[in-house]
Amino acid sequence: xxxxxxxxxxxxxxxxxxxxxxxxxxxxxxxxxxxxxxxxxxxxxxxxxxxxxxxxxxxxxxxxxxxxxxxxxxxxxxxxxxxxxxxxxxxxxxxxxxxxxxxxxxxxxxxxxxxxxxxxxxxxxxxxxxxxxxxxxxxxxxxxxxxxxxxxxxxxxxxxxxxxxxxxxxxxxxxxxxxxxxxxxxxxxxxxxxxxxxxxxxxxxxxxxxxxxxxxxxxxxxxxxxxxxxxxxxxxxxxxxxxxxxxxxxxxxxxxxxxxxxxxxxxxxxxxxxxxxxxxxxxxxxxxxxxxxxxxxxxxxxxxxxxxxxxxxxxxxxxxxxxxxxxxxxxxxxxxxxxxxxxxxxxxxxxxxxxxxxxxxxxxxxxxxxxxxxxxxxxxxxxxxxxxxxxxxxxxxxxxxxxxxxxxxxxxxxxxxxxxxxxxxxxxxxxxxxxxxxxxxxxxxxxxxxxxxxxxxxxxxxxxxxxxxxxxxxxxxxxxxxxxxxxxxxxxxxxxxxxxxxxxxxxxxxxxxxxxxxxxxxxxxxxxxxxxxxxxxxxxxxxxxxxxxxxxxxxxxxxxxxxxxxxxxxxxxxxxxxxxxxxxxxxxxxxxxxxxxxxxxxxxxxxxxxxxxxxxxxxxxxxxxxxxxxxxxxxxxxxxxxxxxxxxxxxxxxxxxxxxxxxxxxxxxxxxxxxxxxxxxxxxxxxxxxxxxxxxxxxxxxxxxxxxxxxxxx
Numbered sequence: 115x116x117x118x119x120x121x122x123x124x125x126x127x128x129x130x131x132x133x134x135x136x137x138x139x140x141x142x143x144x145x146x147x148x149x150x151x152x153x154x155x156x157x158x159x160x161x162x163x164x165x166x167x168x169x170x171x172x173x174x175x176x177x178x179x180x181x182x183x184x185x186x187x188x189x190x191x192x193x194x195x196x197x198x199x200x201x202x203x204x205x206x207x208x209x210x211x212x213x214x215x216x217x218x219x220x221x222x223x224x225x226x227x228x229x230x231x232x233x234x235x236x237x238x239x240x241x242x243x244x245x246x247x248x249x250x251x252x253x254x255x256x257x258x259x260x261x262x263x264x265x266x267x268x269x270x271x272x273x274x275x276x277x278x279x280x281x282x283x284x285x286x287x288x289x290x291x292x293x294x295x296x297x298x299x300x301x302x303x304x305x306x307x308x309x310x311x312x313x314x315x316x317x318x319x320x321x322x323x324x325x326x327x328x329x330x331x332x333x334x335x336x337x338x339x340x341x342x343x344x345x346x347x348x349x350x351x352x353x354x355x356x357x358x359x360x361x362x363x364x365x366x367x368x369x370x371x372x373x374x375x376x377x378x379x380x381x382x383x384x385x386x387x388x389x390x391x392x393x394x395x396x397x398x399x400x401x402x403x404x405x406x407x408x409x410x411x412x413x414x415x416x417x418x419x420x421x422x423x424x425x426x427x428x429x430x431x432x433x434x435x436x437x438x439x440x441x442x443x444x445x446x447x448x449x450x451x452x453x454x455x456x457x458x459x460x461x462x463x464x465x466x467x468x469x470x471x472x473x474x475x476x477x478x479x480x481x482x483x484x485x486x487x488x489x490x491x492x493x494x495x496x497x498x499x500x501x502x503x504x505x506x507x508x509x510x511x512x513x514x515x516x517x518x519x520x521x522x523x524x525x526x527x528x529x530x531x532x533x534x535x536x537x538x539x540x541x542x543x544x545x546x547x548x549x550x551x552x553x554x555x556x557x558x559x560x561x562x563x564x565x566x567x568x569x570x571x572x573x574x575x576x577x578x579x580x581x582x583x584x585x586x587x588x589x590x591x592x593x594x595x596x597x598x599x600x601x602x603x604x605x606x607x608x609x610x611x612x613x614x615x616x617x618x619x620x621x622x623x624x625x626x627x628x629x630x631x632x633x634x635x636x637x638x639x640x641x642x643x644x645x646x647x648x649x650x651x652x653x654x655x656x657x658x659x660x661x662x663x664x665x666x667x668x669x670x671x672x673x674x675x676x677x678x679x680x681x682x683x684x685x686x687x688x689x690x691x692x693x694x695x696x697x698x699x700x701x702x703x704x705x706x707x708x709x710x711x712x713x714x715x716x717x718x719x720x721x722x723x724x725x726x727x728x729x730x731x732x733x734x735x736x737x738x739x740x741x742x743x744x745x746x747x748x749x750x751x752x753x754x755x756x757x758x759x760x761x762x763x764x765x766x767x768x769x770x771x772x773x774x775x776x777x778x779x780x781x782x783x784x785x786x787x788x789x790x791x792x793x794x795x796x797x798x799x800x801x802x803x804x805x806x807x808x809x810x811x812x813x814x815x816x817x818x819x820x821x822x823x824x825x826x827x828x
Contacts (some may be wrong), residue, residue: 157208157212157214158173158174158175158202158206158208158212158213158214159173159174159213159214159215159216159635159747159749160172160173160199160202160213160214160215160216160635161173161215161216161217161218161414161628161631161632161633161634161635162195162198162199162215162216162217162218162631162634163217163218163411163414163415163628163630163631163634164186164191164194164195164217164218164219164220164221164411165186165220165411165437165438165439165630166186166188166220166437166438166439166440166477166479166496166498166499167185167186167437167438167439167477167478167479167498167499167502167602168183168184168185168186168438168499168602168627169183169184169185169186169187169191169194169195169198170182170183170627170628170630170631170805171183171184171198171199171201171202171628171631172625172628172631172632172635173202173206174749174750175205175206179624179625179632179749180205181625181627181628181631181804181805182198182201182530182804183530183627183628183805184197184198185499186498186499187499188498188499188500190375191219191220191221191372192372192375192376195217195376196375196376196379199213199215199379199380210379210380211379211380213380214384215376215380215384215385215386216386216387216388216394216634216635216637217376217385217386217387217388217410217634218387218388218410218411218412218413218414218415218630218631218633218634219372219387219388219407219410219411220410220411221368221369221372221404221407222365222368222369222404222405222407222408222410223408223409223410223411223459225364225365225368226361226364226365226408226459226460226462227460229265229267230368231267231364231365231367231368232308232309232363232364232365232366232367232368233272233306233307233308233309234267234268234272234307234308234309234310234311234360234363234364235268235272235273235274235302235305235307235309235310235311235363236268236272236273236274236310236311236312236313236356236360236363237274237275237276237298237310237311237312237313237314237327237331238273238274238275238276238312238313238314238315238356239275239276239278239279239314239315240275240276240277240278241275242275242315242352243273243274243275244273245352245353245356246266246267246268246273246353246356246357246360247263247266248353249263249353249357250353254458254461263461264460264461264462266360267360267361267364267462268311268360268363268364271305272305272307274298274301274302276290276294276295276298276314276327277290277291277294278290278294278314278323279315280314280315280316280317280319280320280323281316281319282316282319283319284316284319284320285320286320290323290326290327295326295327295330298327298330298331299330299331299334299335302331302334302335303334303335307335307338308338308367309338309339309340309341309363309364309366309367310331310335310338310339310340310341310363311340311341311343311356311359311360311362311363311364312324312327312328312331312340312341312342312343312359313343313352313355313356313359313360314327314343315352316350317343317344317348318343318344318347318348318349318350318355318645318646319646321344321348324342324343324344325342325344327342328340328342339363339366339367339370339402340363341359341360341362341363341366341403341405342359343355343356343358343359346358346359346362346403346405346466347359347465347466347644348644348645348646349455349465349644349645349646349737350646350648350736350737351465353463354463354465355465357462357463357464357465358405358463358464358465358466359405361405361408361459361462361464362403362404362405365404365405366401366402366404368404369400369401369404369407370401370402370404373385373387373397373400373401374401376397377397384396385397386400386639387400387407387410388407388410388411388413388414388633388634388637389406389407389410389413389640390406390407390408390409390410390413390457390466390467390468390469391406391413391453391466391467391468391469391640391642391741392413392416392417392451392453392469392637392640393637393638393639393640393641393642393743394634394637394638394639394640394746395407395639395640395641395678396639396678405464405466406466406642408457408459408464408468409457409459409468409469409471411630412435412442412444412469412471412473412630413468413469413471413633413637414629414630414631414632414633414634414637415433415435415442415600415601415629415630415633416433416435416442416444416446416451416469416471416633417451417633417634417636417637418600418623418629418630418632418633418634418636419431419433419435419444419446419598419600419623419629419633420433420446420449420451420598421632421633421636422598422600422621422623422624422629422821422823423446423596423598423621424449425751425821425823426596426621426819426821426823426825428596428598428619428621429446429447429448429449430446430447430448430594430595430596431445431446431595431596431597431598431621432444432445432446432581432584432585432592432595432596432597432598432617433445433446433598433599433600434577434581434597434598434599434600434601434604434608434611435599435600435601435604435629435630436476436477436478436577436599436601436602436603436604436607437477437478437601437602437603438477438478438479438496438498438499438515438602438603439475439477439479439480439496439498440473440474440475440476440477440494440496441473441474441476441477441576441577441580441601442471442472442473443471443472443473443577443580443581443583443584444469444470444471444472444584445470445584445585445588445590445595447590451469451470452469452470452588453467453468453469453470453703453741454467454468454469454470455467455468455644455692455703466642467642467644467739467741470584472580472583472584473580474493474494474576474577474579474580475493475494475495475496475576476492476493476494476514476573476576476577476580477493477496477514477601477603478503478513478514478515478518478602478603479496479497479498479502479503479513479514479515480492480493480494480495480496480497480513480514480573481493481495481496481497481511481512481513482512482513482514482517482548482565482569482572483512483548483551484548484551484552484555488555488556489555490552490568490569490572491572492514492569492572492573492576493573493576496513497509497511497513503515503516503541504516504537504540504541504543504544505519505536505537505538505540505541506536506537507537507540509544510540510543510544510547511544512541512544512545512547512548512565512569513544514569514570514573514603515541515603516541516544516545516566517545517565517566517567517569517570518566518570518603518606519536519538519541520538520541520542520545520562520563520566520773521563521566521567521570521772521773522770522771522772522773522778523606523772523773523800523807523809524536524800524802524807525770525772525781525783525800525802525807526768526770526783527783527802527807529602530804530805542562545562545563545565545566545569546562546565548562548565548569549561549562549564549565552565552568563773566773567773567775570607571775573607574607574610574611574614577607577611578611578614578615581597581611581615582615585615588723589722589723589724589725590722592615592616592617593615593616593617593618595617596617596618596619596620596621597611597612597615597617597619597620597621598620598621598623599620599621599622599626599808600622600623600626600627600629600630600806601626601627601629601630601806602627602805602806603806604622604626604806605622605626605801605806605807605808605809606807606808606809607809608620608622608808608826609809609810609811609814609826609828610811612828613828617828618827618828619825619826619827619828620825620826620828621823621824621825621826622801622806622808622823622824622825622826623822623823624821624822624823625803625804625805626803626805626806626808627803627804627805627806628805632749635749636746636748636749637746638686638743638744638745638746639675639678639680639743639744639746640741640742640743640744641671641674641675641741641742641743641744642739642740642741642742643667643670643671643739643740643742644667644692644737644738644739644740645663645666645667645737645738645739646736646737647659647660647663647735647736647737647738648734648735648736649734649735650696650732650733650734650735651693651712651713651732651733651734651735652732652733656735657708660691660706660735660738663738664689664706664738664740667738667740668687668740668742671685671687671740671742672685672687672742674742675742675744678744679744680744680745684744684745685742685743685744685745686742686743686745687740687741687742687743688705688740688741688742689705689706689738689739689740690703690704690705690706690739690740690741691703691704691706691712691735691736691737691738691739692704692735692736692737692739693712693716693733693734693735693736694733694734694736695720695728695731695732695733695734696731696732696733696734697731698734701736701737702716702719702720702723703739704716704719706738712733713733716733717729751821762794763794763795763796764784764789764793764794764795764796765782765796766781766782766783766784766795766796766799767783767784767785767788768782768783769781769782769783770783770800772798772800772809774798774811774812779798779812781798781799781800782795782796782798782799782800783799783800783801783802784799784800784801784802785802785803786801786802786803786808786824787803787804789801789818789824790818791818791819791820791821791822792817792818792819792820793817793818794815794816794817795810795816795817797810797811797812797813797814797815797816798810798811798812798814799816801816801824808824808826810826813828814826814827814828815827
């Protein structure tokens with residue numbers, strides 16, 4: 115028996131420890147919250163876009179988006195990127211290895227344009243070794259008597275045929291023998307190839323022979339990257355499928371080495387790469403399937419442009435991205451971007467899904483010259499980052515940037531917030547030389563300012579054709595769309611182009627000169643799959659065949675996105691079909707719906723694209739396609755401050771002399787960083803900011819909306 119004092123002691127002891135035990139979950143929750151908060155603070159996401167002149171960086175710090183640019187390093191794009199990431203790490207206090215990077219790259223595009231890829235081999239069905247050379251009978255330039263087909267990426271002596279044959283229904287006509295595999299491996303070893311593409315006839319219907327070849331080569335040539343058609347593009351059309359797989363193999367070693375160099379610096383977190391389809395993908399997947407990244411950089415801009423348009427309340431848009439070396443335009447209808455499987459890059463078909471982007475060789479660095487016939491030409495040659503336009507101080511090449519500078523359209527400001535000084539005297543000297551050449555060719559005196567106006571008119575004409583190609587030529591009336599402009603040079607030309615196309619308004623997003631990097635950060639992780647089915651819609655078995663194809667693709671996509679770190683609830687899957695009238699040789703991609711709704715949707719799409727629709731012919735579904743997304747954490751939108759006076763017309767901070775087609779005018783100059791939401795501007799004017807400059811001519815109304823977009827009504 116314990117006494118009263120002991121009883122009190124033990125009771126207090128038990129009660130004290132009882133409440134301590136009850137508090138343990140709260141303590142654990144508190145510790146977890148602190149650790150999570152620290153992780154969130156240490157977590158910095160960076161968008162990077164490599165351009166021909168500048169490499170752009172966007173990152174979130176202190177609740178605000180920060181933007182800066184560095185000169186690109188064409189010899190090795192990773193040099194400028196690593197330098198920029200070190201700067202981000204220094205400014206945020208985060209270790210370089212802890213940055214999360216999403217990258218829009220031009221490595222694949224440049225390698226194709228310059229033909230500096232790998233020594234790749236092609237393995238195909240015996241008798242089809244020359245499919246890359248034969249191609250299609252269509253000519254890229256129908257009336258050009260001197261046109262020649264681009265040389266194939268795989269040399270004649272590196273295209274190997276194996277004796278095997280699969281029929282169109284997937285049945286085996288000729289078995290692949292083990293002796294054929296041994297002979298093939300021996301040839302590849304002797305050829306010392308750096309990559310291998312495998313594309314057998316009708317492998318999309320029965321891939322077993324391709325799988326056996328893949329296993330044999332992987333065992334005999336470890337470390338040599340393989341591109342196998344039933345994994346990359348399991349669709350019919352032999353030439354396009356083989357070309358796509360050959361492009362992938364051609365780029366694999368180069369892209370793999372490039373991403374390894376970047377990954378060596380960013381190794382603690384994730385490194386993702388933008389795909390041509392508008393979604394990002396892990397560096398590991400991008401290294402194995404680089405063909406999906408050929409339009410990586412422009413795709414980020416289109417995604418960013420659509421996001422900015424949504425914030426401004428516009429769903430039908432045409433994006434206009436004018437950078438230093440090229441201009442990329444695309445169309446989005448009803449808030450959705452348009453995909454295509456018919457891209458051609460450097461004369462080579464690439465049939466993986468990509469945003470329908472039209473590119474022309476017109477940018478701020480496009481070089482102006484007088485041709486042999488005495489006509490003024492602008493581009494596609496570009497001064498690039500090195501030596502750059504004349505006003506960069508390293509050349510006397512007259513470019514579009516020099517023309518805009520001489521015309522006063524930068525508002526007397528230098529680039530990058532004064533970090534990049536422009537040499538106006540050197541630009542005047544370069545345009546003066548061009549003016550003398552134009553005078554000699556035309557037989558009359560031309561001033562440097564007139565030459566500069568001519569340069570702007572010529573480059574605008576080329577960009578106007580590009581805008582018509584994605585709108586009028588696709589069956590869309592530009593008068594019902596909004597032009598969303600970005601890129602370092604876009605704002606200087608957008609309003610004139612909008613007027614030429616009778617587009618009613620122009621939207622200039624915040625940070626337009628780095629919007630491709632911003633779009634890369636906002637892009638979800640994407641996975642696109644397809645299966646050729648070749649069924650007649652309404653035939654009875656079509657629903658079961660399509661359901662099975664979609665089910666198999668969705669299972670594969672879910673598994674791939676889980677490996678990327680996305681649980682099922684953070685995934686979205688959209689089903690479409692490639693359909694056509696029976697007998698046609700081209701398809702339209704339609705959102706999948708069962709029953710007559712699909713028929714009506716197809717007829718409407720066909721009439722919009724080609725001007726007519728037929729009700730008698732049956733509809734054939736060629737391919738089933740699945741677009742899957744892993745939903746990334748979105749960047750928070752910054753809140754714009756609003757003035758107390760309700761947004762009256764603001765007076766410009768200063769004025770500058772600007773040349774227009776109708777003469778020289780003194781216009782106001784606004785610093786965009788100082789403009790609050792609701793502010794209205796007095797036009798004509800120039801709006802300067804760190805990453806871009808916007809020219810607003812007379813007759814237009816300009817204001818800042820609640821999301822910080824500059825909206826120009828014509």
